[in-house]
Amino acid sequence: xxxxxxxxxxxxxxxxxxxxxxxxxxxxxxxxxxxxxxxxxxxxxxxxxxxxxxxxxxxxxxxxxxxxxxxxxxxxxxxxxxxxxxxxxxxxxxxxxxxxxxxxxxxxxxxxxxxxxxxxxxxxxxxxxxxxxxxxxxxxxxxxxxxxxxxxxxxxxxxxxxxxxx
Amino acid sequence: xxxxxxxxxxxxxxxxxxxxxxxxxxxxxxxxxxxxxxxxxxxxxxxxxxxxxxxxxxxxxxxxxxxxxxxxxxxxxxxxxxxxxxxxxxxxxxxxxxxxxxxxxxxxxxxxxxxxxxxxxxxxxxxxxxxxxxxxxxxxxxxxxxxxxxxxxxxxxxxxxxxxxxxxxxxxxxxxxxxxxxxxxxxxxxxxxxxxxxxxxxxxxxxxxxxxxxxxxxxxxxxxxxxxxxxxxxxxxxxxxxxxxxxxxxxxxxxxxxxxxxxxxxxxxxxxxxxxxxxxxxxxxxxxxxxxxxxxxxxxxxxxxxxxxxxxxxxxxxxxxxxxxxxxxxxxxxxxxxxxxxxxxxxxxxxxxxxxxxxxxxxxxxxxxxxxxxxxxxxxxxxxxxxxxxxxxxxxxxxxxxxxxxxxxxxxxxxxxxxxxxxxxxxxxxxxxxxxxxxxxxxxxxxxxxxxxxxxxxxxxxxxxxxxxx
Numbered sequence: 224x225x226x227x228x229x230x231x232x233x234x235x236x237x238x239x240x241x242x243x244x245x246x247x248x249x250x251x252x253x254x255x256x257x258x259x260x261x262x263x264x265x266x267x268x269x270x271x272x273x274x275x276x277x278x279x280x281x282x283x284x285x286x287x288x289x290x291x292x293x294x295x296x297x298x299x300x301x302x303x304x305x306x307x308x309x310x311x312x313x314x315x316x317x318x319x320x321x322x323x324x325x326x327x328x329x330x331x332x333x334x335x336x337x338x339x340x341x342x343x344x345x346x347x348x349x350x351x352x353x354x355x356x357x358x359x360x361x362x363x364x365x366x367x368x369x370x371x372x373x374x375x376x377x378x379x380x381x382x383x384x385x386x387x388x389x
Numbered sequence: 390x391x392x393x394x395x396x397x398x399x400x401x402x403x404x405x406x407x408x409x410x411x412x413x414x415x416x417x418x419x420x421x422x423x424x425x426x427x428x429x430x431x432x433x434x435x436x437x438x439x440x441x442x443x444x445x446x447x448x449x450x451x452x453x454x455x456x457x458x459x460x461x462x463x464x465x466x467x468x469x470x471x472x473x474x475x476x477x478x479x480x481x482x483x484x485x486x487x488x489x490x491x492x493x494x495x496x497x498x499x500x501x502x503x504x505x506x507x508x509x510x511x512x513x514x515x516x517x518x519x520x521x522x523x524x525x526x527x528x529x530x531x532x533x534x535x536x537x538x539x540x541x542x543x544x545x546x547x548x549x550x551x552x553x554x555x556x557x558x559x560x561x562x563x564x565x566x567x568x569x570x571x572x573x574x575x576x577x578x579x580x581x582x583x584x585x586x587x588x589x590x591x592x593x594x595x596x597x598x599x600x601x602x603x604x605x606x607x608x609x610x611x612x613x614x615x616x617x618x619x620x621x622x623x624x625x626x627x628x629x630x631x632x633x634x635x636x637x638x639x640x641x642x643x644x645x646x647x648x649x650x651x652x653x654x655x656x657x658x659x660x661x662x663x664x665x666x667x668x669x670x671x672x673x674x675x676x677x678x679x680x681x682x683x684x685x686x687x688x689x690x691x692x693x694x695x696x697x698x699x700x701x702x703x704x705x706x707x708x709x710x711x712x713x714x715x716x717x718x719x720x721x722x723x724x725x726x727x728x729x730x731x732x733x734x735x736x737x738x739x740x741x742x743x744x745x746x747x748x749x750x751x752x753x754x755x756x757x758x759x760x761x762x763x764x765x766x767x768x769x770x771x772x773x774x775x776x777x778x779x780x781x782x783x784x785x786x787x788x789x790x791x792x793x794x795x796x797x798x799x800x801x802x803x804x805x806x807x808x809x810x811x812x813x814x815x816x817x818x819x820x821x822x823x824x825x826x827x828x829x830x831x832x833x834x835x836x837x838x839x840x841x842x843x844x845x846x847x848x849x850x851x852x853x854x855x856x857x858x859x
Contacts, residue, residue, distance in 0.1 A: 229800075310845045311845075319802050320800070323798045324796065325837065327793070330794050354795055356815040359794055359815050385848075
């Protein structure tokens with residue numbers, strides 16, 4: 224069982240934008256930095272030893288969490304990949320919990336492209352494929368904006384030509 | 390009768406807004422009045438006994454409340470009836486409603502998944518029924534017209550199903566759009582031939598429910614808890630403990646017995662029809678093409694008796710607004726012999742699970758499902774994919790290849806250590822869930838890719854029609 228069962232089916236996986244990791248770090252780091260700074264200030268100004276120990280421990284924990292979040296953002300971003308096969312869109316993702324989903328073009332009900340303010344700034348968007356099944360859950364985050372638009376148009380087009388109703 | 394509700398006007402009057410039956414308001418009023426009174430009685434009872442008041446006051450207050458509820462309900466119902474209109478035209482059904490916030494919903498015919506007629510007890514008393522249009526998608530995918538005369542609803546259903554079928558089907562002489570409802574009124578059998586596939590007698594249904602373990606378990610547990618509480622002399626606690634058990638029992642009885650009473654499954658050229666219900670009579674019509682999958686359920690005691698239950702996946706049926714009605718809606722046959730259910734599966738989808746080569750999880754998958762792993766397997770033939778799982782309640786899920794929505798392979802950290810992976814064949818929300826859990830990793834990938842290929846081939850072929858069986 225040494226081979227990777229999430230290897231590409233045909234062509235190589237198309238990776239998603241590295242900016243996805245940057246974006247996620249930009250969201251996570253301030254959220255962790257603020258309490259860390261607060262704890263550091265409390266630890267530096269307090270006269271009680273117990274509080275200082277607790278504050279130090281808090282800072283250390285937050286730093287560890289930040290380091291984990293930093294690497295997770297990178298690994299998760301690298302784990303995403305998609306491939307446009309002849310009749311299906313293939314999507315793979317996940318580091319610990321991996322998945323590979325194949326969505327036939329003819330089964331797509333509609334395709335969404337969404338991007339928040341930060342994502343727009345960094346130039347990527349989330350492409351979501353909807354089928355009649357909620358289990359499909361095929362959203363590809365971090366697709367470069369231009370590519371996301373192309374992908375949506377392409378998928379919509381393919382969906383229409385392969386369309387098999389419900 | 391208002392001219393609006395003339396049966397022959399309904400199908401023909403394109404682009405003219407029609408209203409539902411005027412008695413709708415009165416029915417809404419009745420629906421308001423009874424719960425209003427019942428809520429008051431129950432809330433005063435919650436202290437354990439009736440409040441200390443003269444008897445006439447005890448009687449008068451609920452009656453007044455019921456009357457008040459009726460008046461308010463009728464007023465509300467009248468306004469909502471007045472502002473709601475529907476239009477049936479060449480491409481879609483449109484329902485406009487709302488007083489302050491107007492809403493307009495369009496249902497294109499090709500999106501119709503099923504057309505159901507429900508006759509709730511109260512509406513039935515005044516000869517009315519509700520027409521439900523199921524479409525795929527979101528939680529409010531159901532559009533309902535409340536309330537119509539039964540004959541009107543049937544005529545409308547016929548028109549809708551005909552248009553939903555698309556231009557591929559030639560119009561029959563006896564089923565033209567302008568046909569008046571009088572031809573079909575009073576008879577459930579339309580001009581076309583309708584064949585009975587299965588009919589479940591009330592006795593069989595009751596027996597089946599009694600021997601299903603969840604009912605027995607909740608009965609035994611409930612009685613045991615009550616006995617202990619009464620033994621330690623805590624009647625109030627017993628009363629409190631009885632409520633959840635009573636709720637569970639009521640739920641089982643209402644969904645498995647009352648909702649499935651006198652359940653009859655019939656078919657015609659267009660599709661399946663289920664007629665069922667003791668208080669609320671429901672008729673569901675599902676075109677052949679809208680069947681997304683079938684699930685055969687065998688609770689452990691039923692397996693001994695050789696009995697089974699048949700459920701169906703139809704896009705839209707899975708969204709039951711959390712009231713559990715999806716369970717009764719998606720039941721095709723509440724109980725029958727296993728062989729008979731097998732024949733129906735073969736007839737409807739032409740899939741033969743018993744002849745398939747089975748792929749099961751390897752023994753080393755036992756940490757995920759001790760003992761139960763043995764009963765799991767997946768298989769496929771030319772027409773469909775089958776996934777079987779469960780011991781307490783075995784469920785065989787059958788998905789026709791051309792209805793495969795997507796295919797997935799998943800692997801968690803522990804599965805990776807053991808070299809396993811889970812395969813899923815996705816269908817719309819509903820009872821059917823064709824998964825192969827904890828298969829050998831490479832096998833799971835191989836089956837997934839094969840399934841993608843099978844689905845592709847099946848889509849490019851013409852959709853299979855039901856086959857003749859004896």
